[in-house]
Amino acid sequence: MPAKSEFGRGFVVNLMLLSRHFGLPPEKAFFGAADHLNDLTVPEQFRGTEIEELFGRAPGETVSNRGQTG
Numbered sequence: 384m385p386a387k388s389e390f391g392r393g394f395v396v397n398l399m400l401l402s403r404h405f406g407l408p409p410e411k412a413f414f415g416a417a418d419h420l421n422d423l424t425v426p427e428q429f430r431g432t433e434i435e436e437l438f439g440r441a442p443g444e445t446v447s448n449r450g451q452t453g
Contacts, residue, residue: 423438
């Protein structure tokens, strides 16, 4: 088993941690949000689906949308 991650590991845990960032004001939401994508694992049942595609793009979009509103 891999070492414990301070930013979460898996799918649901990482989604919940990531969602906390986007509940913050836009200027604060970005900082640390991308960390929760490091150990995000798309479950086998979502492989080859739109969910896997969206999470494949998520790190870049999280970074490029930093601080933007709407």
